[in-house]
Amino acid sequence: MTIRPILVAPDPRLKAVAKDVAKVDGEIRTLIDDMLETMYDADGIGLAAVQIGIAQRVIVMDIDQKDGKNNPRVFVNPKIVWASEALATFEEGCLSVPEIWEDVERPARIRAEYLGRDGKQQTLEADGLLADCLQHEMDHLNGILFIDHLSRLKRSIALRKLAKAKRLKETG
Ligand code: K1U
Ligand code: ZN
Numbered sequence: 812m813t814i815r816p817i818l819v820a821p822d823p824r825l826k827a828v829a830k831d832v833a834k835v836d837g838e839i840r841t842l843i844d845d846m847l848e849t850m851y852d853a854d855g856i857g858l859a860a861v862q863i864g865i866a867q868r869v870i871v872m873d874i875d876q877k878d879g880k881n882n883p884r885v886f887v888n889p890k891i892v893w894a895s896e897a898l899a900t901f902e903e904g905c906l907s908v909p910e911i912w913e914d915v916e917r918p919a920r921i922r923a924e925y926l927g928r929d930g931k932q933q934t935l936e937a938d939g940l941l942a943d944c945l946q947h948e949m950d951h952l953n954g955i956l957f958i959d960h961l962s963r964l965k966r967s968i969a970l971r972k973l974a975k976a977k978r979l980k981e982t983g
Contacts, residue, residue, distance in 0.1 A: 812848040817906050820973060825907055825926050826954040827866040829859075832886050833971030835930035839869065839887065842930055846871040855906045857944045862907050870948040874940050889925035889949055892927040894918035901943040903957045910976060911969045915960045916948045 817827050842865060850871055851856040860869040868888045875882040876903055899919035904912045920938045923945060927933050937945060947957055958969045 813845045814852045815845055815849045817858075817862050818864055819971065819977070820908050820956055820958070822907075824864050824866075825951070825956060827859060827861055828954050829861050829866045829868045829952040830894060831868050832926070835887055835926055835928070839867075840928060842867070842869060843871060843977050846931050847861070847873075850906075851876075853906050856940075857948045857949045858906065861951045861954070869943070870952070872941075872944055874944055876964075885928045886923070886948070887926040887928075887930075889923050889945070889952075891921050891923050891946070891949065893922040895920035898941065899938075901940065903909070903943070903947055905947070905957055907951075907959055908956060908969065908973060911958065911972060912957070913961055913965060913969065915943075915957050917943055917960075918951065939943065940970065 815911045842860065846858050846860060846863065846869065849863060850873065856874050857870065857872040870886040870887070870889060873882055874885045895917040895918050898916045899913050900916045902912050903915045919942065921942045923935050923937065925933055950957065958966045961969065
């Protein structure tokens with residue numbers, strides 16, 4: 812398994828709209844394994860293939876990491892087939908927008924259809940962090956970052972903070 816570099820905004824590759832996976836084959840399973848390794852290495856709870864520069868509709872997630880025990884989830888070609896009118900607010904972060912955390916409002920409950928690691932069709936009803944994280948990751952597959960949900964002012968403050976952190980990293 813390989814840890815892949817995670818793209819950081821404003822990298823234009825994060826704006827790509829990912830394509831459906833035609834077949835969950837060995838190549839896709841290697842991508843899934845590399846994404847899980849990359850997500851755990853970065854202390855994330857989710858990762859979309861777009862974040863490592865691969866424009867395919869693949870997401871990995873683990874919102875239940877506890878005491879060194881992993882509970883990985885895999886979503887290939889996910890689709891939200893129902894979303895509640897009720898909204899919920901979560902403070903979100905993103906491995907592609909480091910050190911920025913902001914409240915984002917999204918549907919509180921969703922039903923999603925997707926393929927698992929074995930290529931079999933699955934349905935999931937989710938609320939709480941699972942629903943929020945899945946919507947955040949599905950946004951990545953459509954070239955959308957969580958800061959795109961913020962007001963113009965908050966987004967420009969976030970982008971300026973990111974640029975400053977990048978400058979500091981480069982100049983030491
Ligand atoms: O970059 C990503 O898409 C992953 C992102 C997922 C996410 C987090 C919070 C709300 C919605 C979606 C992250 O994993 S950010 C890192 C993170 O959550 C975390 C890092 C260190 C400690 C605890 C949490
Ligand atoms: Zn993200």
